[in-house]
Amino acid sequence: MIVAERKPITEIREMVEPHESVLIVGCGACVTVCMAGGEKEAELLCSILVLAFKDTGKQFTWDCVERQCEPEFVEPLADKIQANDAVLSMACGAGVQTVVAQFPSIPVYPALNTQFVGRPLEQGLWAETCAGCGNCILHKTGGICPIARCSKSLLNGPCGGSVNGRCEVDPENVECGWQLIYDRLEQAGTLYLLDEIMPPKDWSTSAHGGVRRVIREDVRL
Amino acid sequence: MGHARNRESDGTIKKTSMSRRVLVVGGGVAGIEMALALAELRCDTTLVEQGTSLGGNAGALCSLYGFEQTPEELIGKKVATMRTNPGIRVLFEAAVRDVKGDVGNLHVRIEACGKVHESDFGAIVVATGFDLATGSPVTSGEPTAISCSELERRLAQLRAGNGRGRSNALSVPRNVCFVVEDSGVDSAVHAASALKNALAVQKLPKRNVFLCCQNVNVAGEGLEALYREARASGVVIFKFDGDKPQVAAADRGFNVTVRDASVAANDRCNGLMDLHCDLLVLPERIVPGPHTPYLQKLLRVDVDSSDYFQQNNVWLRPTASNRKGIFFVGGCRGSFDVCDILTEARATALEVYTWIGRDEIPVSVGKVRVDPAKCAVCLTCLRSCPHDAVEIVFDGDIGGKTAHIVESACHACGICVAECPAKAIQMVAADDLQKGMAIKGERRQVEQWVQN
Amino acid sequence: MGTELKIVAFCCEHSGSLAARMACAGESETSAGTEIVSVPCSGSVQAADILKAFRSGADGVVIVGCHDGSCKHLVGNRRVQRRVEHLAGTLKEIGWNPERVAFFPVSAVEGQLFRDRLAEVVDRLRGLEAGR
């Protein structure tokens, strides 16, 4: 899922400062699950802004849509959105841009910092587990992604900074991805997979290759 | 200040059919008493015992303090009563393999003697007792110290053989010393059982018995009398504080050096007592039963900081768990005094009865409700519910999965309501249930209080 | 100064509410208006509830739950403490004094402690007002 985090209130405050009425729009998908921009967070942010701009006459209201990245879900909010000076979107970057595309005349602000594709390690703690590189090699690395989980995205084993299974970049919080891969392969009895030297990665399928698109001709209308 | 608090007013009462059967896990003294007490209330009881006989740890002892009967007599009598009761079924060599379903109707798979039994139970009572840790000997090589249970076995043999003969004199030699340190939740029972055994040895002819302990446990029925009797009959009791007694192997026995608080250090004496004994008796550490982690996971219940069942929370005392319909009795929750365990078991039986004794049990429903259309199935409620009352189910109306509150397990604490990031869970009041509307915000009784 | 401070106290019905009742038994003197809101567990109090209280004019919000280890719902009091800490941080971000929201534990039989702790909160808030 996409994991995001709410921006500091001070930053959000500066964004909405020039506007008299702002609609806060939450999203019921990924950012609900990662507790950043669901209905509860939308209501909360609304209340906080009301208090922050107390006695200024500014109006804050909130609403929430199923999936903000889909125009059909955003469309029903048209009246509400047009009745406000600005929209504060609590969706991921994709959701924000859907609203922007839909309502070009209204300023739309992102209330979240979209972080990564990840999963919860425990309640309240999420970690990046997929870099979306466009060319998956999990089957060769014991199901642990070296792109996302090695701080240096190395493809052929760890660097010299792997100490006691921890990564030199942040030994306290980050495990060495390659140690994890090695342990996992050893456990599975498939260490021979490491014999294969991986060639330099073709990053063109990743973010470095320009704007990516996925096209499924068979499902296009 | 009209501060009325009516717990049941905010939920309608629905009758849910409950299984009237109770599963008791463990055939020690707690499990036996539990089954008997439930039988008195005409609850259908299945008792599973991992071994081939009933009685557990208490049954292995040769005497119990506070009781005139031997454990054999006590348990024998109870087991005989159990046998004649058609409401009690005992499965030997049995283990609980799986538990599914809701509180009130727990579907349990039991394997006994290679056969699989499956049934629904309204309640489960865990009475799996404790385990004795076979600790390392305090001294290396010969002679080795023995445990209290080993001493009990020797005493039983002596009794059977009338206490004559050389081997008997060897098994419980002339000078016996007990050393008991405070160790944890089991401290009290160690001190009491050392006292009991010290007296038993002292009663043999020509024995000298020393008991070194930190605190004599007399907080139980008849224990102070036992303490006085032991002292009066010649058991020498030393009480030490910070300094633990030093034990060293010496000359076919042990030298024990103990600092007793009542022995003053002066010019002639450094305050230390040197004892020589032929036999050193140390209580073995009591630890949670070996199946505790397995059952903990299977039953989704809590343990305390010493890994015994039951979180140390005043609301759960004496025997409740974090899940409705699941109870802990006796050694498995860190309760070791037989007298207390019998009382605990009976008290729990009544609780079980009020939970499942009637054909149907009123369940407050609708206090907490999930809106499936809003639920993002993020699992937050499932993870944060302290009573394990949330499950994920398929909802036909929305054609997908949603969180669902198991009404019989729910305590309506509202923690999930507060945690839900989608605001999909609401507290609902009874009146509004009929009107089909939630009364968020007004759900609480609000009143004005004037602070001084 | 001199004007009544409005405090909203969300009280666990197993501890805070009973303590509040004990605290005001036989009392009539007034120095601050406190609204007691009885909740099934302090863990059921959401950040949104607290903000709602502020929006409706509360000067301070206290959450009164059970002592650590005595929550009837095992973890409710700890959950809400985390929430309160987080919310206090957020209030600070909008320039409010984070002490306007606080958690304190009492048991059902600690009427005096309830009174004392509430008075501490009121005093702190008075201090805030005076310092403005």
Place this chain on the structure above:
Amino acid sequence: MGSTESAALVIGGGVAGITAALGIAESGFAVSVLEREEDIGGHGARLCCKATDVCRQCGACIVADKIEQVRAHPNVSILTRAELVNLSGAMGDFDAAIVRDKSEELRIRTSAIVVATGFAPFDARQKPELGYRTCANVLTGLELEEQIRRTGSIVRPSDGCRPANIAFVQCVGSRDPHIGNDYCSRVCCKYALRMASMLQARIPDLHVTVFYMDVQVGGKGFYDFYQSCRDTMRFVRAIPVGVVEDGSGSIELQYEDTTRGQVVKEPFDMVVLSVGMVPAADAGTLAAMLGIGTNGSRFFASRDGTEANLTNVDGIVLAGACQGPKDIEGSIAHAQAAALRVVAQLGVS
């Protein structure tokens, strides 16, 4: 004379009586609870919370909760200021004569009787050497409980000052064959250490000395708590033999320092006597009225070691500390076990 019927009659509205009544009532039977005092709750309702922000499991709040529950229970009727004056009949059909408000006479016909008359705190005046009532700053544990419950903290009775140095004297009236109390009261170590630690949390730099024989470390979590107390309190294995109060209210305790082999005197701001439990004053009278026995310690006698609730009279069961010293948790368990006996009897008949 008004006559009513009730499936069971509970004598005593303390925590044991309330628990027994709730147990019976929850099983669908009507119960009457007789309470001599103005209100139910007994000693349990006088105790203070001993939490230091961490709950110490004393159970005082559970008593409060049970009082709420029993008041609201439709199957329970509570008669306060009421006493049993006579009992006739047998199991299944007892006839209890009750006097209310010292004059109003009532009769309750009932099938079963739960005796839950509790205990009396030991009267520390029986140990004159400990200075109770002759020294202002010598209090009993129960008095301290009440003071903390009422005021949230403690002050010296003589001058209203915060004490800086308190002594707790254990086993006052317990484990004492000289006064015929040859038993451990089971609660004093717990309440003393819990209160002491709670006061240390509230009063900075409070010095606590505990004079004791043995610390009773039983019960879930108590051992760990006791260990933590050993770090913050001084434990002296001796029971003081004399108490003298000087003009300033300071108290001089005399005790034998066995490690030095001499009697020493030590000043304290306040002394708390951890009084134990003795049978209620009129336990003998009640026993005679009901025809039940008492044991060597003058508490009501249970039939045998394995049946702690049954008396020698069928249909009369014991609940709580009237049978022997118990803490709140122990009383609750014992009372619920008593309720089981009653429910089994009522259900069978």
